[in-house]
Amino acid sequence: MSSSIVRTPEEIAARVKALEAIMIEKGIMTTTAIDRLVEIYENEVGPQLGASVVAKAWADPEFKARLVANATDACAELGIGGLQGEDMVVVENTDTVHNVITCTLCSCYPWPVLGLPPNWYKGPEFRSRIVREPRKVLREDFGFDVPDSVEVRVWDSSSEMRYWVLPQRPAGTEGLDEKALAALVTRDSMIGVGPVKAA
Amino acid sequence: MAFRQDATELGDARRRVESLVGPGEQRAFNEPWEVRAFAMAVAAYHNGQYEWSEFQLSLIDSIKKWEDGDGAEPWSYYEHWLEALETVLAGNGALSDAALDEKTKAVLATPKNANHHEAHREPVAVDPAR
Numbered sequence: 001m002s003s004s005i006v007r008t009p010e011e012i013a014a015r016v017k018a019l020e021a022i023m024i025e026k027g028i029m030t031t032t033a034i035d036r037l038v039e040i041y042e043n044e045v046g047p048q049l050g051a052s053v054v055a056k057a058w059a060d061p062e063f064k065a066r067l068v069a070n071a072t073d074a075c076a077e078l079g080i081g082g083l084q085g086e087d088m089v090v091v092e093n094t095d096t097v098h099n100v101i102t103c104t105l106c107s108c109y110p111w112p113v114l115g116l117p118p119n120w121y122k123g124p125e126f127r128s129r130i131v132r133e134p135r136k137v138l139r140e141d142f143g144f145d146v147p148d149s150v151e152v153r154v155w156d157s158s159s160e161m162r163y164w165v166l167p168q169r170p171a172g173t174e175g176l177d178e179k180a181l182a183a184l185v186t187r188d189s190m191i192g193v194g195p196v197k198a199a
Numbered sequence: 200m201a202f203r204q205d206a207t208e209l210g211d212a213r214r215r216v217e218s219l220v221g222p223g224e225q226r227a228f229n230e231p232w233e234v235r236a237f238a239m240a241v242a243a244y245h246n247g248q249y250e251w252s253e254f255q256l257s258l259i260d261s262i263k264k265w266e267d268g269d270g271a272e273p274w275s276y277y278e279h280w281l282e283a284l285e286t287v288l289a290g291n292g293a294l295s296d297a298a299l300d301e302k303t304k305a306v307l308a309t310p311k312n313a314n315h316h317e318a319h320r321e322p323v324a325v326d327p328a329r
Contacts (some may be wrong), residue, residue, distance in 0.1 A: 006272055009230065011307065016232040016281065018302035019294070020239060028293060029242035037238035042228070083241060083251065105259045107276065116227035116237070122276040124266060159255040 041116055049080050050113035050164065051185035055178040058169040067166070068092055075113060084162060085112035091155055092166040093192075098146045100138070100154045100192030101163045102130045108157035110164045114190055121191070130154055142193045165192040173199040233277040240284045249287045257283035 007015070023029050053075055057064035067074040071088040075081055088110050091099040103109065104127055109117040120126050129137050134152045138144045146152055155163040167189040173181060176199065188194025228234045244251055261279040265272060288294035 007278075011303070012278065012281070013230070013232040014306040015299065015303045016236050016239075018299055018306045019281075019285070020235060021306075022294060022298060022302055023239060023243065023288075026293060028246050028248060029239065033242050033245075034235065034238045037241050038234050041237065041241075042234060083244070106255060106262055107258075108255070118225045118227060119229070119276070120225075124262075124274060159252045 041111075045082075045111060046115035047113070047185075047187035047190060048182070049115075050110075050187070050190050051182040052178070053078060053080065053113060054166060054185045054190065055181035057166060058173075058181050059178050064166075071164070080112050082112045084108070085110055087161045088113070089155075089161055089163050090166045091153070091163055093168045095168075096150055098150050098152050098192065099163075099165045100130060100134055100152065101157055101165060102127055102154060103157045104128075104131060105158070108159060108162055110157075110162040113164060114187060118187075131156075138193060142188070144188075144194050165190050167196045170196055170199050228277075230277075233280075236277055236281045236284065240280065243284070243288065243293075248291060248293055253290075254283060254287050257286045261286070 020029075020031075020034065024031060053067065056078070057067050063074065063077075066077075067090050071090040072081065072086060075085065075088065091101075093099055101109075102121075107117055107122040109121065126137070126141075129141075131154055134154050135146055138146055138152070157163050167185065169181070170184060173184070176184075184197040184199060186194055186196060189196045228237070240254060243249070244254065258279060261282045265274070265279065285294060285296070285299065289296060
């Protein structure tokens with residue numbers, strides 16, 4: 001359609017409103033259904049869900065094995081799943097490998113565990129640069145230094161397979177329960193652009 | 200007081216998310232229309248209007264056109280999202296560009312305060328004493 005037309009913010013907002021009206025007239029959706037989706041994705045689905053999965057994996061080695069073998073099934077055990085979560089793959093950070101996720105073509109992202117992606121994840125700059133010079137982007141854009149002794153792997157999500165990162169459990173957390181562990185897990189650590197919090 | 204409790208839970212959920220996500224560039228949406236466009240794409244998919252992969256290919260296509268362009272248009276992720284949604288809905292006959300243009304004009308012609316542009320000095324409803 002008419003992508004080359006530059007629209008004012010008012011025109012775009014009006015176009016979206018008009019589209020919604022047409023979809024409702026045609027019975028394709030209801031205002032209630034749209035409102036509910038907005039509420040779910042703005043408030044309920046978010047990285048706190050992924051954090052709880054990571055914490056469980058840290059606390060329970062058998063669950064972690066299942067998570068690494070099949071992330072979608074393991075998350076389903078915890079009642080976590082849905083659109084853009086059908087084929088999730090967890091990549092595990094180790095002492096020698098650090099993982100980062102991106103989507104080079106658009107913005108594929110594991111919604112059920114991380115919520116919706118932040119603006120920078122969807123932007124053209126991150127998507128192209130993280131592939132060309134990942135270590136530099138992590139250091140300069142995110143202030144996150146990955147030691148030279150650690151290999152950096154960048155994973156390209158698509159509609160067929162969506163990656164996310166299982167960060168390493170920080171030192172000194174032996175006595176913490178899952179809830180306390182989950183509080184250490186940041187969204188950026190599950191994208192691979194930042195650390196988990198220190199205990 | 201169920202409503203109040205819901206509101207509080209929602210508020211708590213939002214605070215939990217914000218503590219993890221932060222403001223600004225870290226946000227998923229900048230404008231109210233973006234979240235509506237997002238939700239409509241999911242709702243139309245749930246309604247069986249298209250496969251999610253069709254929508255994603257359309258989104259990739261729209262972004263690619265921008266990347267191949269001269270950079271004159273500012274980057275707006277959700278404009279690509281909207282274009283992708285319009286394209287897949289037009290592709291299966293659920294939407295016509297002309298109808299959407301016409302409806303958009305009607306929306307723009309309707310003042311924001313169409314029903315609230317003058318003082319309403321009387322009660323809007325009265326349930327008389329018995």
